[in-house]
Amino acid sequence: MKQAGSVQQTLRHTALGLSDERAVDMYKTMMTARRFDERGQLLKLAGKVNFHISGITQEPSQVAMGFAMDTTTDWFLPYYRDYGFVLSIGMTVKELMLSLYAKAEDPNSAGRQMPGHFGSKRLRMVTGSSPVTTQVPHAAGIALAAKMRGEKSVSIVSFGEGSSNQGDFHEGCNFAGVHKLPVIFVCQNNQYAISVPLAKQTRGQIYDRALGYGFPGVRVDGNDTLEVYRVVKEARDRAIAGEGPTLIEIMTYRVTGHSATDNDLEYRTKEEVEPYKQNDPIQTYKNYLMDAGLWSDEQEATLQVEIRAIIDEGNQYAERAPFQSAEDSELYVYAEPSGEGH
Numbered sequence: 093m094k095q096a097g098s099v100q101q102t103l104r105h106t107a108l109g110l111s112d113e114r115a116v117d118m119y120k121t122m123m124t125a126r127r128f129d130e131r132g133q134l135l136k137l138a139g140k141v142n143f144h145i146s147g148i149t150q151e152p153s154q155v156a157m158g159f160a161m162d163t164t165t166d167w168f169l170p171y172y173r174d175y176g177f178v179l180s181i182g183m184t185v186k187e188l189m190l191s192l193y194a195k196a197e198d199p200n201s202a203g204r205q206m207p208g209h210f211g212s213k214r215l216r217m218v219t220g221s222s223p224v225t226t227q228v229p230h231a232a233g234i235a236l237a238a239k240m241r242g243e244k245s246v247s248i249v250s251f252g253e254g255s256s257n258q259g260d261f262h263e264g265c266n267f268a269g270v271h272k273l274p275v276i277f278v279c280q281n282n283q284y285a286i287s288v289p290l291a292k293q294t295r296g297q298i299y300d301r302a303l304g305y306g307f308p309g310v311r312v313d314g315n316d317t318l319e320v321y322r323v324v325k326e327a328r329d330r331a332i333a334g335e336g337p338t339l340i341e342i343m344t345y346r347v348t349g350h351s352a353t354d355n356d357l358e359y360r361t362k363e364e365v366e367p368y369k370q371n372d373p374i375q376t377y378k379n380y381l382m383d384a385g386l387w388s389d390e391q392e393a394t395l396q397v398e399i400r401a402i403i404d405e406g407n408q409y410a411e412r413a414p415f416q417s418a419e420d421s422e423l424y425v426y427a428e429p430s431g432e433g434h
Contacts, residue, residue: 096132099100101139103384104318104346104380105257105318105384106199108318108321108322108337108404109325110159110318110321112384112386113176114159115367115381115384115386116157116362116381116386116387118152118156118159118161118180118317118321118377119377119378119381119387120395121155121158121159121176121179121373122151122152122154122155122176122317122374122377123151123281123389123396123399124146124179124185124372124399124402125147125151125154125155125175125179125246126151126180126348126374127147127396127399127400127403128175128188128189128403129146129147129174130148131153131209131403131407132144132146132192132352132365133146133348133352133409135192136352137352137363139268140263141192141193141207142192142194142352142412143195143206143207143351143352143353144207144352145172145173145206145207145208145350145351145352146173146346146348146349146352147173147175147176148347148395149314149344149345149346149347149368149369149372149373149374150173150176150275150280150282150314150344150346150350151175151176151323151373151374152176152314152315152317152320152373152374152376152377153176153312153314153317153320153344153373153384154175154176154177154180154280154341155177155180155248155317155322156175156280156317156320156324157177157180157248157250157320157324158176158177158178158179158180158323159180159321160321160324160325160328161181161246161248161324161328162246162328163181163215163216163422164168165243165244165245165246165403165404166216166245166246166247166248167195167216167217167218167231167234167238167246167247167248168181168212168216168217168218168247168248169216169217169218169220169227169228169230169231169234169247169248169249169250170217170227170250171208171220171224171227171250171251171252171255171280172206172208172209172210172220172317173208173252174210174250175188177250178210178215178316181215181217182197182212182214182219183212183215184406185271185402185403185406186213186405186406186409186410187199187200187218188207189403189406189407189409189410190203190354190409190410190413191203191205191207191208191209191210192317192410193410193411194207194274194415195410195412195413195414195415196413196415196416196417196420197331197337197413199211199212199214200212200219201219202423203415203416204416204421204422205221205222206222209221209222210275211433213240213268214374218230218231218234219412223253224251224252224254224255225251225258225259225261226260226262227249227250227251228249228251228255228260228261228263228265228277229262229263229264229267231247231248231249231251231264231266231268231275231277231429232247232265232268232275233296234247234275235268235274235275235331235337236267236271236273238274239271239272239273239274244330244332246275246276246328247274247275248275248276248278248324249264249275249276250277250278250280251278251279251280252279252281252282252285253279253280253283253285253293253341254273254284254285254286254288254292254293255279256279256298256370256417257285257294261277261292261303263405264277264300264410265302265305265337265339267279267340268302268303268305268307268336268337269302269305269307269336269337270305270306271335272307272321272330272334272335272336272337272388273329273336274331274332274334274336274337275331275353276324276327276331276335276337276338276340277300277302277337277338277339277340278324278340278342279298279339279340279341279342280314280342280344281341281342281343282344282345282346283344283345283347283408284350284359286350286354287350287354287358287359289359290362290418293302293425297341298311298339299311299339299340299341300343302337302338302339305337306336307336307337307339308329308330308339309338309340309341310323310339310340310341311341311343312341312343314339314343314344314373315344315373316373316376317373317376317377317380318377318380319420320345323340324340326333326338326385327340334351340378343363345368346369347365348371353363360383360424366396368383375388378392392401
């Protein structure tokens with residue numbers, strides 16, 4: 093029999109309005125993101141793909157972000173590590189694989205962009221670009237459009253802490269604050285901007301910057317999946333109610349190199365990284381579900397088989413799929429003739 097404190101802990105998702113099924117789906121999604129990420133790293137090492145960038149240990153907070161939003165009305169502007177985020181709002185493993193292999197069917201860019209540059213009209217996901225932080229003012233503009241049209245819609249934009257030191261971040265926040273726009277700014281603070289540690293990036297607290305722009309800033313532990321969900325959901329409720337933007341700083345850690353071509357041991361030690369690897373937030377959330385009686389070892393074994401099959405299928409399909417033709421590579425780059433004589 094569980095003690096009273098344990099029972100109270102297992103009811104956290106219910107108190108947040110999450111059904112048991114949705115709480116379990118969050119775990120399935122973050123685990124799918126993890127296994128895809130691991131496969132991407134192996135494919136890069138094997139020379140099958142040209143590039144991979146990892147978001148390992150950031151998946152639970154990313155999934156919580158997605159599950160807190162409305163995929164039928166909201167707009168999504170992810171950043172390049174957001175596999176958990178994009179899977180949670182409807183992107184498929186097959187689509188991620190097509191992007192990894194840079195194939196013509198890649199919904200993000202038909203294989204023109206590097207993997208991790210997400211975009212999907214079907215999913216209301218706005219295309220990002222390689223220069224970091226450009227998506228922040230875009231999110232503010234989308235929120236302005238929604239406000240002008242009277243739509244009950246929120247834009248949510250994700251970025252790393254390095255981006256919070258770019259001019260685009262400050263301009264987007266200032267504009268959103270002035271116009272009280274329905275936008276959520278999410279800084280995934282994983283402690284490193286490529287090789288530059290947080291201590292050499294800023295002397296202040298990132299979430300405190302919101303005060304200068306006239307809206308709330310919140311810091312949340314990225315290892316606490318349900319707390320991230322609560323904070324993002326509250327920010328969305330504020331935005332829908334016309335109360336304006338929120339800046340959320342999710343504290344996490346990048347346990348891999350910046351990308352598959354980065355040797356992170358040139359600027360940090362194994363001893364620094366190892367505790368973060370051991371404190372895996374996916375395992376923490378799995379333990380929560382097991383304590384709540386929503387998950388078991390048998391279900392875990394079944395899930396791992398299912399995910400492996402999904403990833404294998406997506407990988408095989410993407411590897412065999414054709415690249416974009418030379419003729420099609422100019423589509424959407426140059427203006428098309430509108431009629432005779434033009």
